[in-house]
Amino acid sequence: MNEQQTSSVTRRDFLKTSAAATAAATATVAPLGALDISRYAHAAGNDIIKLGIIGCGGRASGAASQVLTTDKGVRLVAMGDILMDRVQSKRAALKKQFGDQVTVADDHCFAGFDAYKQVIAASDAVVIANAAKFHPIHSLTALQAGKHVFVEKPHGIDPAGMKVMQAAADLAKEKKLCLVSGLHSRYHPGYQETVKRIHDGAIGDIVSIEENFLRAPYVVVPRNPGLNELQWQASTQYHFTWMSGDDVIQSLVHNLDRASWCMKEAVPIKCHGMGGRSSMTDPIYGDVFDHHAVVYEFPNNVRLYAFCRTTTGCYDEYSSLIYGTKGCADLMRCTIKGETNWHGNAKADAHYLEQVEYMKAIRAGTPINNGDYMVRSTMIGVMGQISCYTGNEITWEQINKSDFYFPPKAEDCHDNMEPPTKPGPNGSYPTYVPGKTKLI
Numbered sequence: 001m002n003e004q005q006t007s008s009v010t011r012r013d014f015l016k017t018s019a020a021a022t023a024a025a026t027a028t029v030a031p032l033g034a035l036d037i038s039r040y041a042h043a044a045g046n047d048i049i050k051l052g053i054i055g056c057g058g059r060a061s062g063a064a065s066q067v068l069t070t071d072k073g074v075r076l077v078a079m080g081d082i083l084m085d086r087v088q089s090k091r092a093a094l095k096k097q098f099g100d101q102v103t104v105a106d107d108h109c110f111a112g113f114d115a116y117k118q119v120i121a122a123s124d125a126v127v128i129a130n131a132a133k134f135h136p137i138h139s140l141t142a143l144q145a146g147k148h149v150f151v152e153k154p155h156g157i158d159p160a161g162m163k164v165m166q167a168a169a170d171l172a173k174e175k176k177l178c179l180v181s182g183l184h185s186r187y188h189p190g191y192q193e194t195v196k197r198i199h200d201g202a203i204g205d206i207v208s209i210e211e212n213f214l215r216a217p218y219v220v221v222p223r224n225p226g227l228n229e230l231q232w233q234a235s236t237q238y239h240f241t242w243m244s245g246d247d248v249i250q251s252l253v254h255n256l257d258r259a260s261w262c263m264k265e266a267v268p269i270k271c272h273g274m275g276g277r278s279s280m281t282d283p284i285y286g287d288v289f290d291h292h293a294v295v296y297e298f299p300n301n302v303r304l305y306a307f308c309r310t311t312t313g314c315y316d317e318y319s320s321l322i323y324g325t326k327g328c329a330d331l332m333r334c335t336i337k338g339e340t341n342w343h344g345n346a347k348a349d350a351h352y353l354e355q356v357e358y359m360k361a362i363r364a365g366t367p368i369n370n371g372d373y374m375v376r377s378t379m380i381g382v383m384g385q386i387s388c389y390t391g392n393e394i395t396w397e398q399i400n401k402s403d404f405y406f407p408p409k410a411e412d413c414h415d416n417m418e419p420p421t422k423p424g425p426n427g428s429y430p431t432y433v434p435g436k437t438k439l440i
Contacts, residue, residue: 049074049362052123054116054138055130056081056090058219059152063127063182066355067150068098074359075101078108078122080115081130082234082415083227087111112415120145125362129182131234131243132157132250136164137410139179143171148367150358152182154253155378157245159440160405162379169371180358181370183257183377184350187357190334191258193344198262202340203324206263206302210321211255213308217280217290218251230419239286241432242406242420246288248273248385249378252308256384257377258320258331259304267376268296268304270395273387277431279311287421287429294384306384391434402440 051074053064067074076094081087087109095102110118116138120126125148128138136156142149149172156162172179185191198206219238227235237243244250260266275292277285290311296304320331327338334344361368383399407420423429432439 047073047363049359050077050122050124051075051127052078052080052119052125053090053127053129054080054119055128055152056083056086057129059182060127060129061090061094062351063129063150063152063355064094065097066352067127067359068094068101070352070356071359071363072101075103077103078110078119079104080110080119082111082113082115083231084109084111086235113413114415116141120147123147125178125358126150128152131237132245133161133243133406134410134413136161136168140164140168140171143168143175143177143179146175146177148178148358148362150178150180150182150355151374153257153374153378154245154249154381155181155374156382157241157249157385158382158405159379159399159402161410162375162382163403165378166371166375169369169375172367172369172371176367178358178361178367179369179371179374180354180361181374182354183254183370183374184354185254185258186261186350186370186373187354188348188350189353190344190346190348191331191350194329194331194334194336195258195261197336197340197342198322198324198329199264202327202336202342203322203329203338204326205300206322206324208302208323209259209262209304210319210323211252211259211304211306212317212319212321213247213251213255214315214317215310216312216316217285217310218247220284223284229422230415230417233286233419233421236284236286239284239288240421240429241287242408244288245382245406246292246385246389247308247310248275248292248294248306248388249381251310252292252294252306252384253378253381255306255308255320256304256380257373259306259322260377260380261373262320262322262329262331263298263302265373265376266298266302267396268298268380268383270393271296271384271387272393273384274391274434275388276434281428283423283427283429287431289388289431292385292388294387296380296384386439389432389434390437390439394440398440404440 120142129152132154139151155165233240273294275289280290291309294306322329329336334346336342383394387394
């Protein structure tokens with residue numbers, strides 16, 4: 001199921017690194033409920049884990065809610081976002097729901113592009129669910145400080161970012177710290193059983209895969225006239241490529257991860273994609289495409305056909321369909337048809353289950369490291385997105401050799417910067433043009 005480092009580390013050893021780093025990193029931050037590491041030798045569930053959340057949108061607060069639900073010994077102590085009003089709004093909502101488990105003081109509410117540093121310093125474990133551009137550097141920074149990390153998908157938006165995330169995964173193994181991925185399908189019991197049956201030959205050899213993520217535009221928010229251009233883009237980051245990476249990376253990455261999983265973690269040889277913006281052209285939709293299609297070629301002539309669309313008034317579908325020489329599997333419905341007919345249980349809250357495993361791993365001293373598949377699956381998404389933007393065929397070798405990044409670099413972003421894209425004369429934002437755009 002998960003790639004876990006469960007060698008000879010004890011629970012006390014597992015948390016020792018985190019404790020030392022916390023003591024050093026919080027020297028300039030008022031401590032909130034200091035963690036007594038020696039207590040981890042005793043009964044799990046009675047010890048305080050200080051949690052920080054980086055990003056205060058819906059996914060971050062959802063993940064924090066799941067952590068607080070699964071482990072009553074967790075205290076939410078620090079929150080950060082580019083915008084302070086989102087921090088305060090989410091703090092109030094979580095406080096109302098979880099009461100004394102939320103102990104975020106005013107001086108532990110942080111805003112701005114550097115807010116993540118202060119959240120990390122105040123915490124033992126973090127939930128990172130802000131703009132995907134920052135997932136690699138924020139994960140690496142937390143792990144360097146000895147903190148356990150849950151990081152939402154996607155785990156980067158470009159080749160340069162994925163190299164940073166790979167460094168983070170390697171460091172987590174070295175330090176015996178958790179690095180848990182928001183690619184939650186891996187934590188779904190029904191999907192696990194379906195994939196196992198596929199691997200055991202229930203549909204024969206895989207011939208092709210169809211992946212669909214077709215829906216209306218995601219998290220569309222009205223523009224607040226009180227925000228400047230940079231703040232506005234940060235408040236609706238899913239609709240700006242420089243922050244989110246666009247929809248192949250942002251949404252279809254779940255599908256691509258399931259496909260690679262079904263093919264025993266295979267990677268594509270190459271891909272070609274197409275996409276553009278057809279109807280979602282109003283300024284509120286930013287500069288992302290509203291439709292994409294990518295064809296990936298895997299070893300043994302297996303083709304993966306991947307589609308995502310974010311337009312209104314159209315047919316919607318969210319599916320992972322695996323076709324083999326002896327039958328087919330509908331992974332998300334946990335069904336197999338053909339020479340073997342089987343129907344499993346598709347009902348599970350994998351978002352919640354991944355947080356259960358995250359807290360259990362910290363308590364038990366058995367660190368989870370999802371680094372291998374989180375880097376691999378995200379890079380599959382990155383190569384598909386760049387193929388759609390450029391109109392060019394992209395090879396696996398080419399994307400992994402590239403140092404391309406969507407400017408500016410994550411570490412160069414600051415509160416007073418000029419955003420890298422601005423609306424044109426008609427109010428809409430410019431987009432990449434396949435056939436003319438050159439990225440790698």
